Amino acid sequence: MRHTSQTRREIFETRQRRRANLLAAGSTAAVLLALVLLVPRAPGWDAVQRAFFDGQIFLDTLPGLARAFVLDVAIFAWCAPLIALLGLAAAIARGIRRPALTPLRLAAIAYIDIFRGLPVILVIYLVGFGIPGLGLPRPWNSPYLWGSVALVLVYSAYVAEVIRSGIESIHECQRAAALSLGLSEAHVMRDVILPQAVRRVVPANMNLLIALQKDVALLSFIGPVEIFRQAGVYKSLLANFTPYVGAALIFLAVTIPATRYADHLLARQQRARS
Amino acid sequence: MGLLDLQGVTKSFGDTPVIRGIDLAIDEGSLTCLIGASGSGKSTLLRIMNLLEPIDEGAVLLDGQDISQPGLDPQPIRQRIGIVFQSYNLFPHMTAAENVMLAPRRIKHLSRAELQAPVTALFDRFGLTDRMDRYPDQLSGGQQQRVAILRALAMQPQIMLFDEITSALDPELVGEVLDVLRQLRDDGMTMVLATHEMGFARALADRVCFLDQGRIAEEGRPAQVFGNPRHERTRAFLHRVL
Ligand SMILES: Nc1ncnc2c1ncn2[C@@H]1O[C@H](COP(=O)(O)OP(=O)(O)OP(=O)(O)O)[C@@H](O)[C@H]1O
Ligand SMILES: [Mg+2]
Numbered sequence: 001m002r003h004t005s006q007t008r009r010e011i012f013e014t015r016q017r018r019r020a021n022l023l024a025a026g027s028t029a030a031v032l033l034a035l036v037l038l039v040p041r042a043p044g045w046d047a048v049q050r051a052f053f054d055g056q057i058f059l060d061t062l063p064g065l066a067r068a069f070v071l072d073v074a075i076f077a078w079c080a081p082l083i084a085l086l087g088l089a090a091a092i093a094r095g096i097r098r099p100a101l102t103p104l105r106l107a108a109i110a111y112i113d114i115f116r117g118l119p120v121i122l123v124i125y126l127v128g129f130g131i132p133g134l135g136l137p138r139p140w141n142s143p144y145l146w147g148s149v150a151l152v153l154v155y156s157a158y159v160a161e162v163i164r165s166g167i168e169s170i171h172e173c174q175r176a177a178a179l180s181l182g183l184s185e186a187h188v189m190r191d192v193i194l195p196q197a198v199r200r201v202v203p204a205n206m207n208l209l210i211a212l213q214k215d216v217a218l219l220s221f222i223g224p225v226e227i228f229r230q231a232g233v234y235k236s237l238l239a240n241f242t243p244y245v246g247a248a249l250i251f252l253a254v255t256i257p258a259t260r261y262a263d264h265l266l267a268r269q270q271r272a273r274s
Numbered sequence: 275m276g277l278l279d280l281q282g283v284t285k286s287f288g289d290t291p292v293i294r295g296i297d298l299a300i301d302e303g304s305l306t307c308l309i310g311a312s313g314s315g316k317s318t319l320l321r322i323m324n325l326l327e328p329i330d331e332g333a334v335l336l337d338g339q340d341i342s343q344p345g346l347d348p349q350p351i352r353q354r355i356g357i358v359f360q361s362y363n364l365f366p367h368m369t370a371a372e373n374v375m376l377a378p379r380r381i382k383h384l385s386r387a388e389l390q391a392p393v394t395a396l397f398d399r400f401g402l403t404d405r406m407d408r409y410p411d412q413l414s415g416g417q418q419q420r421v422a423i424l425r426a427l428a429m430q431p432q433i434m435l436f437d438e439i440t441s442a443l444d445p446e447l448v449g450e451v452l453d454v455l456r457q458l459r460d461d462g463m464t465m466v467l468a469t470h471e472m473g474f475a476r477a478l479a480d481r482v483c484f485l486d487q488g489r490i491a492e493e494g495r496p497a498q499v500f501g502n503p504r505h506e507r508t509r510a511f512l513h514r515v516l
Pocket of ligand 1: 310312316317319401438
């Protein structure tokens with residue numbers, strides 16, 4: 001309908017947009033073309049191509065990699081809800097004001113500081129090798145179990161910090177209004193502060209979830225044959241690095257859409273707030 | 275002795291004295307207006323009455339019971355004293371009706387179903403029936419402020435405190451909120467109102483208190499305070515705002 005009655009301004013803007021799109025497409029094509037033409041002329045290209053971009057090996061190993069990735073997804077899937085719970089609990093404990101519960105608050109602060117301050121891989125080594133090293137019977141010596149515990153410990157600390165920032169972003173007036181009705185501190189937190197705080201930090205937590213999905217691959221260092229480990233197995237077997245490229249593509253297929261979605265949520269939230 | 279009695283109340287924030295010895299008796303069914311310059315302590319005084327601020331010296335009595343003593347559980351007291359703020363402070367993640375139902379649900383353990391009829395009646399009375407299921411950001415400022423009043427009324431308090439509840443509103447929305455106050459006054463509600471609406475105070479207050487630097491510099495019937503202020507500072511203040 002509107003096309004028939006475009007204003008002069010709309011016609012102008014459409015033309016500008018079209019020109020911008022053409023320019024973008026043209027410059028992108030030029031850069032790609034330069035890469036395609038120039039990279040193969042590098043002295044080591046033939047060797048690199050054979051080692052990393054072997055089409056046949058790619059196709060042969062992709063199904064096996066995808067099967068191994070299911071384990072990554074599974075580890076992610078059981079860690080994520082635990083992280084949400086522990087992170088929320090730590091965030092609440094961190095903000096407790098009642099003097100009698102100060103030890104809980106101090107414990108939460110110590111926990112968050114320690115696990116935010118350590119490299120993930122270090123925690124995975126310490127927990128993943130250390131605790132089974134106590135000589136526990138099966139299944140209590142499983143690297144899946146303790147590797148997951150390590151991820152949950154680290155990521156809950158991050159999530160707790162994010163939720164705490166959300167809690168602190170809720171204006172003091174909301175607390176005063178809720179208290180003035182005669183609600184208890186617990187109800188004020190549960191019914192008024194937390195629902196708003198958690199909503200506000202959904203995008204930040206989405207980004208943590210994406211980081212978690214990637215860090216599941218670190219568990220390969222303590223045993224589980226997930227996709228990164230599986231790619232290593234193929235590499236040794238076939239003396240070729242192409243499986244790593246396949247693994248990278250599988251990760252990207254998950255993380256890029258998830259990142260885009262998180263960005264979309266964030267943008268929508270910022271629009272709503274302004 | 276009034277329903278609410280303030281006796282020699284003082285309050286400092288750090289080294290800054292904000293309330294410097296206030297005696298005030300709020301009679302049952304009366305409308306008391308607090309007027310005074312910005313920073314004179316009106317909001318602080320109301321927050322003290324609602325136990326949102328602890329006091330340093332003196333006492334606050336509700337029905338003869340000292341509610342200001344340290345260590346007292348403030349929750350049951352706050353349920354008997356409602357307060358409405360300048361900035362509405364509705365809970366943005368709940369509809370208007372849910373805002374009003376929250377306290378009775380949590381404190382009196384009533385279900386949504388049990389509350390549906392009385393809350394609907396409350397919305398009806400103040401002309402907000404068609405706004406019950408809206409979220410705060412879908413309401414005008416005047417409607418939000420009226421819902422905030424309903425939220426405080428839902429616990430059926432004995433006293434209602436209002437802190438400049440029309441100051442954040444566009445002028446054309448002030449009237450609908452003041453109408454609610456008129457209605458409450460006609461119901462015999464005991465009210466304390468910090469306000470810059472001198473016209474309203476003059477027309478409806480039983481008593482006007484002029485606060486100056488944390489003290490009640492002058493108080494009396496509105497005709498006397500507005501028409502024939504005794505105190506030089508009251509005169510200067512009224513001269514500035516009228
Ligand atoms: N939480 C606080 N911490 C420190 N000082 C405060 C606090 N709340 C209020 N004050 C100070 O106490 C004094 C009285 O403030 P109050 O808000 O009670 O005044 P008011 O009469 O309500 O003013 P207004 O008309 O601007 O609302 C002011 O000087 C203010 O800066
Ligand atoms: Mg004030």
